[in-house]
Amino acid sequence: MALGIFFNRKRGYFLLRTGRLQPWLFIGPALLLLSFFLVYPSIHTTILSFFGRPYSAGAEGFIGVENYKHFFTDRSMLTAFRNNALWVVIFTTFTVCFGLIFATLLDRVRYEKIIKAIVFIPMAISMVGASVIWKFVYAFRPAGANQVGLLNAIVVFFGGEPVGWLIERPWLNNSCLIIVGIWIWTGFCMVILSAAYKNIPRALMEAARIDGASEWQVFWKVILPILKPTIAVVTTTMIVFVLKIFDIVYVMTNGNFSTEVIANRMYKEMFSFYRYGRASAIAVILLLLIIPVMLFNIRRFREQEAVR
């Protein structure tokens, strides 16, 4: 194999030219593993989603869109869809808003760094660890017993009855799960939004203040419009992430008490019921939900890069 390096004048920039085989030696292992772990399974799963139970006795074979139809009639699946919608709306709104609040407020105080570290730490630990932390916060004991969970202790201290935070369905327990997600991911939104905030020219804000604008007006009329593209990217990133949410629900309630989400439903179809066709269809739905958000995200990201 002849090795040589040439300047590629036609392309206008330099490329190594190394014989025909060598590039493939460099990308070969990566391509092989990608084909095996992502490309081939995606195709196979899509095909499986149109079949009954090809892996068990009494194979049902091809059943068309039956698995998909099932989602719009089955109650537990509809619950999962509703909960995922809840996650998308509440989780995304609060992570982005808190991120924005922290980014804006912390810029005005001297102890910015330490507070940022505090808010960002949950990003370092696993969602399993975070779930244990919060399950303890939500711990419930019947009235009269000493509460060991922080939240119920506060409720009882103010004369209330202890609450089964993770049991009261469906609004309270789902909200309590979502709070765990917000606690983890606000730090992420904060860091990105804060970086964008620091890029806003100070003169712009000062000029508005000199013209008599209140801090409130400066935020809405100056800061927010400039941060809009970043907010869009952060928002879509959160949506893509939260559509696939699994760990928190799996550890804290295992989907009981109407807290199931799409990814948990798929896990149950696989390992509790061995309905691979339905599980595959759930995966395909997840992919179809993610693609448009991801495309939007990539486009916005590119526009932003171009501006920089």
Added chain:
Amino acid sequence: MAGLMRTLSRGPLHVVIIILALAWMLPTAGLLITSFRTPQDVAHSGWWTVFEHPFNFTRYSLENYRAVIEKSGMGQAFLNSLKITIPGTIIPVMLAAFAAYAFAWMKFPGRKTLFLIVVALLVVPLQMTFIPILTIFKQLRLGGTLPGIWLAHTGYGLPLTVYLLHNFIAGLPSELFDSASIDGASSLQVFFRLVLPLSVPAIASVIIFQFLWVWNDLLVALMYLGGTPDVAPVTLKVANLVGSRGQDWELLTAAAFVSMALPLIVFFSLQRYFVRGILAGSVKG
């Protein structure tokens, strides 16, 4: 006078920030304190009651840690996590560096298309892959083995690592490669002597991200190691403990803290790379 007014008017700002920060810290503080309390104390009073006797050290002990590490198998799980995470980080980053270099600086047919396909694979949720891979793993007897999960984490990690490293490596100045060509260096030499040393900052961020991703992963471990406790990582072990010892908070909190220790050390020692790595990795499937 104006300065005083300014400080006073900013009072509410500080109050709001400090309340929010406390709200963020309290849950973790509760976990940490509880993990050092005796089982009787934990069962009968809230963790905040330690502030009535903060320096009464007879009420604290390392017993919970000894219990989870020795009896509940968190020690073994910690070792398993290391055995999964170290190769699960090095292999994908190494392969990605090779591929990123070829995509950025080598000439071959289909270069751009292939690179686009690799990046497009970022949208595939892992759920799309589990059933076919599990079936193949069963046939190849890779299910429940370390090599199986190394390969899985490599496959799942590659789109992002290739993408990130490509962004960096493609940005290296082409004059570097010019002078290398004059010296008659082979592409392997260029890779090891030029590209790798110059990419250290990017590679460090990517390694930290991939390390945390694998260390904190539950889903992939659940799929491919779920039925084999002797190779289960910390995340799986803690999740199982929540199921089996759900009310023994002194054990759960100690176990959770064992699982968090390493990521926290990485966070505090490499904060800058850490933040960069997480930000870069946020688009992962």
